[in-house]
Amino acid sequence: MSIALSIKQLVKTYDNGFQALKGVDLDVKEGDFFALLGPNGAGKSTTIGVICSLVTKSAGKVSVFGYDIDTQFAEAKKQIGIVPQEFNFSQFETVRTIVVNQAGYYGLKKSIAVERTEKYLKQLGLWDKRDTPARMLSGGMKRRLMIARALIHEPRLLILDEPTAGVDIELRRSMWDFLREINAKGTTIILTTHYLEEAESLCRNVAIIDRGQIVENTSVKALLKTLNKEVFIFDTREALTSVPDVPDYHLILAEEHTLEVEVEKGRSLNELFDGLSQQNVHVVSMRNKANRLEELFVSLVKGSADLADAQEQGVGV
Amino acid sequence: MNPQEQWIALSAIIRKEVHRFMRIWVQTLVPPVITMALYFVIFGSLIGSRIGEMGGFDYMAFVVPGLIMMSVLTNSYSNVVSSFYSAKFQRNIEELLVSPTPNYIILLGYVLGGVCRGLAVGLIVTLVSLFFTDLHIYSLSVTIGIVFMTSVLFSLMGFVNAVYANSFDDISIIPTFVLTPLTYLGGVFYSISLLPEFWQGVSQLNPVLYMVNAFRYGILGVSDINITFAFAGVGVFIVVLAIYCLHLLKTGKRLRA
CATH class of the missing domain: 3.40.50.300 (P-loop containing nucleotide triphosphate hydrolases)
Incomplete structure (x- = not known):
């Protein structure tokens, strides 16, 4: 071609x-x-x-x-x-x-x-x-x-x-x-x-x-593929007032019926679902967060800016 | 581009230019005709009848060729300067700059667009003048030759002005402060033989004098200057300005970042 x-x-x-x-x-x-x-x-x-x-x-x-x-x-x-x-x-x-x-x-x-x-x-x-x-x-x-x-x-x-x-x-x-x-x-x-x-x-x-x-x-x-983390969005049946505490998972309460969680690629989600169930949080649907490219874009541009700053300051990078 | 493609591109530019001034005919064709008709009435009929003869002709017959030429050169200039600057301002000049159209075709297209408007206005003014005087043409070749060359020259000048202009004010500065004085002092309304010797010499530095007199020679057969010299001078100016315009297009001055 x-x-x-x-x-x-x-x-x-x-x-x-x-x-x-x-x-x-x-x-x-x-x-x-x-x-x-x-x-x-x-x-x-x-x-x-x-x-x-x-x-x-x-x-x-x-x-x-x-x-x-x-x-x-x-x-x-x-x-x-x-x-x-x-x-x-x-x-x-x-x-x-x-x-x-x-x-x-x-x-x-x-x-x-x-x-x-x-x-x-x-x-x-x-x-x-x-x-x-x-x-x-x-x-x-x-x-x-x-x-x-x-x-x-x-x-x-x-x-x-x-x-x-x-x-x-x-x-x-x-x-x-x-x-x-x-x-x-x-x-x-x-x-x-x-x-x-x-x-x-x-x-x-x-x-x-x-x-x-x-x-x-x-x-x-x-x-x-270079992204080693994925962000999932969970829609919950219950309206949440606080972020459920599940050990080793960092959950974010996006809205009262929506939780976001960042998970390393390949890691099982079973423990997370178990933890949520124990706290009577029922997930009714889940999806990947869009704009994954945006995360990469931000990290690449940030890396480029850091490199430029370092070169400006005469640091060997 | 092969010659046929270049011809198509040239036709497209000319068609666009003619379409532009025809679309706004109330702004482009009517005002010069009204202005010239007023000149005919005031300078020709009212004041002219008291002036008597000028250059061996009654004043109306003397002033008509100058007024026709004045309308041709100002309209040729105005068309190119306003059209090309507008294209720069609206950025639609980029339509041409990204295309394979060669620079000389772009220049030729805009210049011939200016010539079309200049000659269209000149023709209408000529027809209006027939209501005020009888017009006989002494030399058709001189008349057509000098009017065409003058129109080309002033179209090129309008192009240079448009390239350098940064605002709509810039496209009226040259016509107001340069073109108008040169035209009014270029023997449109009088024969320079009326002036003292010193001012006759100064007048001969004015290029518009040569164009007006060559055109007057074509119609009446009288002139204050040497016709051959007038044609040669206009020809040299056209060549020099055309080369300069092509240089501006090639370097992309004020057109490309």
């Missing part, structure tokens, strides 16, 4: 001297559904900006499906579709005009542009709004418009920068289904998101970037 995106030693230093990227190396395989995670200001959007030619890099090499973005920029750009974080279309043009014009910028014939515009606007539920000026759309519709626009030249690599920010749950789920569908058809997808649940649900591989450096790059499964 070929490499969809290859980034080697990418450095970006802004005019004010701030180094946003400090030698980023990243490979994304063709067909992958890849998450690029990181806290605010970590370098996610700068990395995406360089790939899409909206940010000028200071050093390093970037190629998309083997096309160098410097020397083969036209071919490289044809491979990429970008859905940016901020709305970046004319607020005064209609939905259809925006998408058809974008097709023109990629050199697509009018007949193809019109046909594909109808196809993607219908798929994204915007066909009824085709003659509506963009400013009249809701936030979710504007996001879908940017996805339709990014897909009009049928790119092999689709990059989405926080695509579901500010989108309601129902719409987010339908966008996930749509993205899964186009990924299944062969489009490589790179996603940045703040919703770690989103990355866990959609992506196969993940890189975590912090302070301009990749601090982790692996599969989502492998990353989750």
Whole structure:
């Protein structure tokens, strides 16, 4: 399987001297559904900006499906579709005009542009709004418009920068289904998101970037395996006023009918249930706590911050 | 991109530009026509009748070519500066920057968009002027050549202004403090032969004088300056500014982070 995106030693230093990227190396395989995670200001959007030619890099090499973005920029750009974080279309043009014009910028014939515009606007539920000026759309519709626009030249690599920010749950789920569908058809997808649940649900591989450096790059499964603890949520029949005391287990009373407990992987839960039964606490249902990735994310980013602090203080780490 | 794809991209930009100024025609096409009609009434009919002849023609016939040229150059400039700056402000310029469209096609598209508006307004003003005077064209090639080149030049100037602008105030500073004085002192309303010798020399440093006079020569056959020199000067300015605009696009100044 070929490499969809290859980034080697990418450095970006802004005019004010701030180094946003400090030698980023990243490979994304063709067909992958890849998450690029990181806290605010970590370098996610700068990395995406360089790939899409909206940010000028200071050093390093970037190629998309083997096309160098410097020397083969036209071919490289044809491979990429970008859905940016901020709305970046004319607020005064209609939905259809925006998408058809974008097709023109990629050199697509009018007949193809019109046909594909109808196809993607219908798929994204915007066909009824085709003659509506963009400013009249809701936030979710504007996001879908940017996805339709990014897909009009049928790119092999689709990059989405926080695509579901500010989108309601129902719409987010339908966008996930749509993205899964186009990924299944062969489009490589790179996603940045703040919703770690989103990355866990959609992506196969993940890189975590912090302070301009990749601090982790692996599969989502492998990353989750490194968690040696699991958090379970118990729903109880009785309303609880205090935390039951079960030796060797640290229970938390989340709500009056909900207990949370962190358990080492592989450890039996029988003793815990016995302890709860002895205190007349009856568990009626249990589940894993979601956002496991979030815990890893926090620990990795914290580790990266500690390392940076130590280096700043001249401590050999 | 192959030539056919480049042509499609160019057509898309021009179509977008024309669609933009046609969509807001009340702001883009009507005001210059009303302003010029007032000039025709006041300077041409009311005051002009007392002025008598200018350059061997009655004042109305003399002033019309200058007013047409004035509307062409200001509208070419305004179209590009406002459209490109708005695209920067709304960030929809990124639609083009992420696409494979080469920089020279982006520049050409915006410039030809400016030319379309400049010539559209110029044509309407010309039609309005026919209510006030008879218009005979002395040299069609000079008339069309200089109006087209002037429109291109001022579109390029508008592009540079838009790239450097950081606010909507910045896109009105140059038109107000540079363009308007140059135009009014560029021989639109008078022949520089009326000025003292010193001020004639100063006037000859004003590039607008050459464009207005070349256009007036195309229509009336009279000019204060050498027509060949006017064409050469405008041509050189176009080449220099086009190279500079391409440099701005290549380096991404104020466009890319």
